[in-house]
Amino acid sequence: MALLDPTSLELSPRRVAPVRHLARRARHTPLAQAGLVTGFWMAGEALVRAGGIPLPGGIVALVAVLALLASGRLSALTVRRGAHWLLADMLLFFVPAVLAVLEHPELLGLLGLKILFVILASTTAVMVVTALTVDLCSRWRARHVDAIR
Amino acid sequence: MWTPSAESTAQLLFWSGVTVGFYLAAKRLYLRFPRWWLSPLAVTPLLIGTVVLACHASYRDYIGATHWLVLLLGPVTVAFAIPIYDQRNLIRRHWPVLVAGMVMGSATAIGTSWALATVVGLDGPLRLSLLPRSLSTPFAMEVSGEIGGIPDLTAVFVVLTGIAGAALGDVILARLPITTAMARGALFGVGAHGAGTARAHQIGETEGAVAGLVMVLVGLLNVVAAPMVAHLLH
Structure with a gap:
C-alpha cells in the first residue's frame, strides 16, 4: 500500500490557506473517492426508481460515469483510487451473502456433489469455447483485416 | 421511526x-x-x-x-467504470473479437449449466441460480434475481467457480493450442471472474488486462440480456 502521493512530497506554499489545502488532499483519499462513487450509485438508484427504467441503478450509474469520463467532464483522477479500493475489497462486500450456505445443509451431501460436477464441467466448457473463439477470431483478423489496412 | x-x-x-x-x-x-x-x-x-x-x-x-x-456491492458496480475506461484502447482495437468471445462464452455458460443441471436432476430456482455463476458477484447476483434464481446461492456458486476456475484454467491452457495472449486472458475473465483475472495477471500483462476488461464487459452484457434470457427460460 505504499502509494506515493506526489502532493505529500511538495512543500505547500505559505500563501495557500491550510483549510483549502487539506480539502484538496482529502478529495484524493480513497475513502473520499469511494464516497463519490457511492454518490453516483445513489443517484443512479434514484433515477431508475423515478424513471421506471428496467435496469439496476448501479448499471445506469456505471454507464453515466463512463460517459462523464469519456466526455472529459469527470477526471479519472478524482475516482480512480476510490474505485480501485472498492474493487480490491469486493470479497468483503459479498462474503456475508456466501454464508447463506449455512441455511442449506442439504448442499453438503449428494446434492452438493451434483452441483460441483455442474460447476466444474460447465466452467471447463466455458473456458474452452471462449479461448478457442477469441484465438481463432484474433488470428483471422490479424490475417485479413489488418492486411487490408 | x-x-x-x-x-x-x-x-x-x-x-x-x-x-x-x-x-x-x-x-x-x-x-x-x-x-x-x-x-x-x-x-x-x-x-x-x-x-x-x-x-x-x-x-x-x-x-x-x-x-x-x-x-456496498452497488457502489462496486459503479467502480467497474474505471477498468473499462482505462482499457478503452484495447476495446477500440479488439472489440469484435472480445464481443465474439463473450457471446460464445456466455451462451456456453447458460446452455451447459442448464443442460448438465437437468441431467443430474436439478431443477427450479437451484438450477437457475447456477446459470450466472461465471460472472463477477455483483453482476451474478443481479442476473440471478432477474431470472428467478436465489442471489445468495448464486454468490456461493460464484465462489466455487472462482476457486476451481483459477486452477482449471491452467490445466485447460496446457492442453489447448492457444497462441494469443488475448485468448488466454479471455479464458480467465469469462470463465472465472475476479479469481481468474488474478491468475491472468500472474501469467502476463496483456492477459491480465484482457481478463479484467472482459470480466466487467461480460457481466454488463449478461445483466442487460437477463430479461431476454428469463423470457426464453419461462
Missing part, C-alpha cells in the same frame, strides 16, 4: 467486526502463503462460518447485522 435496540446494535458491531477482521486476516494469510487453496475466497467464509456455528447463531442473525456490507 426505527430505533435500534441495544441488542441489535451489539449484534451489528460484533458480526461486522468478525467479518471485517477475518477478511483482513485471510488476506494477510494469503500474502504470506500464496497457495490456491488458501485463497481468501475460500478461507474467509470458512472462518466466519465456523464462528457463526460456534456461537449457535443463525444465518438470519448474521445477515441482519452484515447486510450493509452487501449493499
